[in-house]
Amino acid sequence: MKMLINVAETVVADALRGMAAAHPELTVDVENRVIVRRDAPVAGKVALVSGGGSGHEPLHGGFVGPGMLAAACPGEVFTSPVPDQMLRAAAAVDSGAGVLFVVKNYTGDVLNFDMAAELAEEEGIQVAKVLVDDDVAVRDSTFTAGRRGTGATLFVHKIAGAAADEGRPLEQVREIGHRVVERSGSFGVALSACSTPAKGSPTFDLPPGELELGVGIHGEPGRERRPMMTSREIADYAVDSVLGDLRPRGPVLLLVNGMGATPLLELYGFHAEVQRVLAERGVVTARVLVGNYVTSLDMAGASVTLCEADEEMLRLWDAPVRTPALRWGV
Structure with a gap:
């Protein structure tokens, strides 16, 4: 596979150096792998910290800034960041109002964020957690006990981030983040496998002419493989899978997300x-x-995320945001 990299061992560090040069409004610690909004800590405000394996950009570092995250911790490709990163991030952004960890439901992420929370509390930092487990495709998978965390992570970052910017206390910010997760569902489809820099070839076998329904963002297996389907057929399957689980009774937020190699057309x-x-x-x-x-590196495919949104959630969604990957109202 051809990749625009130097060597696999430095791909994350190289990307962080490039991010730092492109976004002076962020403080990017390349050595310690922490991305922080430059004005942190913001006095009197709850700080959101998230993170996960690299390869899913712009998640998470692309969502650091006013209206979303205070800090993000990028791990190696498809590998959880370590507790020391999370502790550094929490210490850098805590203003005394507390820190909310937003964690996708993958075993390594959950264990490391929980350990970091214990370490932070030993240092006097109050920590709460929102666990994102929105993938309706499978109940348990290669990397998880329970559902995987996927597209709803963005919804939590934005809505809980706006609540934090309003100066709400930690428990209220955690509650609205949890409410977003409870009202969200996602379903992903892969048209091709992704290739990690370390492996240099597809991470799983998906024969030509087939697709994977319910794929995870690391290429984990979904519900089934089928011969290639039309966009219409895929939409029917994906949306019905989410609606069959979510059963919304009100209006929804909709994310139609590309997996990395699918053009906007x-x-x-x-x-x-x-x-x-x-x-x-x-x-x-x-x-x-x-x-x-x-995203999932160079995987071709898409995911659909729905969130049944009440008036408060819509108002927080519409609130101003200024990050590298999401920006409006400013």
Whole structure:
């Protein structure tokens, strides 16, 4: 596989150096692998900290800034960051109002963030956690006990981040983040496998002419493999899978997310089909985001995330945000 890298061993550090040069509004500690908004800590405000393996960009570092995260911890490719990173991030952004860890439900992430929370509390930093487990495709998988955390992570970052910016106390910020997770569901489809820099070849076998329904963001197996389907057929399957679990009774936030190698031409066409299915099922879309936000390196495919949003959640979604990957209202 051809990749725009120097050597696999430095790919994360090289990306962080490039991010630092592109975004002076961030403080990027390349050696310790921590990305922090430059004005942190913000007095009197709860600070959101998230992170996970690299390879899912712009998640998480691309969402650091006013209205979303105070800090992010990038691990090696598809590998959890370590507790020391999370502790450094928490210490760098805590203003005394507490820190909320937003954690995707993968075993390594959960264990390391829990350990970091214990270490932070020993240093007098109050910590709460929101666990994101929105993937409806499978109950248990290669890397998880329970559902995987995927696209709803972005919704938690944005909505809980806006609540923190309003100056709400830690428990209220945690509660609204948890509410977002409870009301969210996601389903992903892979048209091709991804290739990690270390391996240099596809991480799993997906024969030509087949797709994986319900794939995870690391290429974990989904529900089944089928011969290639049309965008219309994939939208029917993916949306019905989410609706069968979520059963929303009100308007929804919609994320149509690219897995990394799917062009916007295809994503917008897929979005049209997703909107068709939602309309046929009587589901009203309140807000929409289309693009590559929670990716899997060079995987071709897409995921659909729905969140049943009440008026408060919509107001927080619409609040100003200024990050490298998400920006409006400013």
